[in-house]
Amino acid sequence: MKSNPIFVLLAGGKSERMGVDKGLLKYKQTFWILEQLQRISRSNISTVYIGLGYNYQHYFNAISWLKNAQQIPFQFQNLSVNVVLNTKPEKGSFSTLQKVLKNIPDKIDIVINPIDIPILNSIELNNIISKENSVIIPHFEDENGHPIKLNYEFWKQLCSLDLNDKSSRLDYQIKKINPNKISKIEVFDRVITLNINTKKKWLHYLNSSL
Numbered sequence: 246m247k248s249n250p251i252f253v254l255l256a257g258g259k260s261e262r263m264g265v266d267k268g269l270l271k272y273k274q275t276f277w278i279l280e281q282l283q284r285i286s287r288s289n290i291s292t293v294y295i296g297l298g299y300n301y302q303h304y305f306n307a308i309s310w311l312k313n314a315q316q317i318p319f320q321f322q323n324l325s326v327n328v329v330l331n332t333k334p335e336k337g338s339f340s341t342l343q344k345v346l347k348n349i350p351d352k353i354d355i356v357i358n359p360i361d362i363p364i365l366n367s368i369e370l371n372n373i374i375s376k377e378n379s380v381i382i383p384h385f386e387d388e389n390g391h392p393i394k395l396n397y398e399f400w401k402q403l404c405s406l407d408l409n410d411k412s413s414r415l416d417y418q419i420k421k422i423n424p425n426k427i428s429k430i431e432v433f434d435r436v437i438t439l440n441i442n443t444k445k446k447w448l449h450y451l452n453s454s455l
Contacts, residue, residue, distance in 0.1 A: 250374055250394060251353055252290045254281060256360035257298025257334050257341035262443045266300050268360045269307050270447060276307060277360070279321075284364035286322035289371050290356070294327045294349060296341040298334030336408045339415060346404050355400055357415070358392035361441045363450070365392075365434040372430060379426035380419055383437045389429070390437030393419075399426075 256268040256278060263270075268278030275283075278295070285293060295311070297304055305312040310319045314328040329348050331341040342357065349355065356374060358364060365383070373381055373394055381394035393415075399422070406413040419427065441447050 248353055249289050249291055250356045251349055252285050252293045252392075253296065253342070253345050253349075253355050253357045254278070254285070254293055254360060255296045255338065255341055255345075255357065256304070257296050257301075257331050258338060258360075259299045259334075260442075263361075263447065264444060266303050267441070269303060272451070278304070279308070281358075281360065281364050282321055282324060282326065284367070285370075286324050287367040289374055291323065292318075292325045292327070294329055294345050296329050296331060296345040298331040298341045301330055337414075339406075339413055340408050342415065343404060343406065343408065343413075346400055351401070352397050354394060354396045356392045356394045359440075362391045362439055363436040363441070363454075365432060365437050369430075369432045369434055372432075376428055376430060378428040379422060381428050381430060382419075383432045384429040385432055385435050385438050388438040390432075390439075392437075 258267070260267050268276060270277040272280045282293065311328050313319065314326050315330060318325040318327050327348070329345045331344040333340060364370065369383070370392070373383055373392065376394065377396070379396050379399040383390050383392070403415070403418060412418070439450065441450050
């Protein structure tokens with residue numbers, strides 16, 4: 246029986262436009278990164294890898310177990326949470342993804358989501374998880390979104406890309422493959438298209454979701 250995919254949650258950016266680390270924004274009575282994990286925990290996912298980079302110490306100070314999860318997975322809800330630190334985040338967001346991928350076991354598919362895009366509802370997330378192809382992309386109305394599922398054969402080759410090459414980006418690499426290897430899944434949850442990277446967008450999201 247095939248293992249469920251590993252979820253990769255990327256939180257390695259500077260958050261310059263937000264002015265505060267996105268994962269440490271307050272959502273209800275918790276941090277946004279913990280809310281994201283809560284949403285993932287309602288799906289069929291059992292293992293999460295968090296990629297940190299810039300301002301990682303802020304995360305360690307706010308949520309102490311994240312630091313220890315670099316060595317030993319932390320049990321959060323029903324998730325086994327691992328933390329991977331990108332020590333050269335200035336290489337770009339793909340460098341954090343690549344660093345995480347190099348720590349993931351072989352032969353397992355992954356599901357990727359940036360910290361600033363809310364995790365969609367568990368029913369549609371499980372639908373994405375269950376689909377098989379090289380790349381699975383959720384689609385809402387006329388827009389693609391996240392999370393994106395990648396099979397092992399596709400994501401493994403991302404580990405060897407040169408970070409100095411301008412084509413070392415996930416979107417570029419997806420465009421290179423045969424379109425038959427890409428499946429788009431229609432969803433009804435518009436959050437897959439959100440990119441909450443400013444205070445204004447965050448406040449709008451809070452007002453619409455709380």
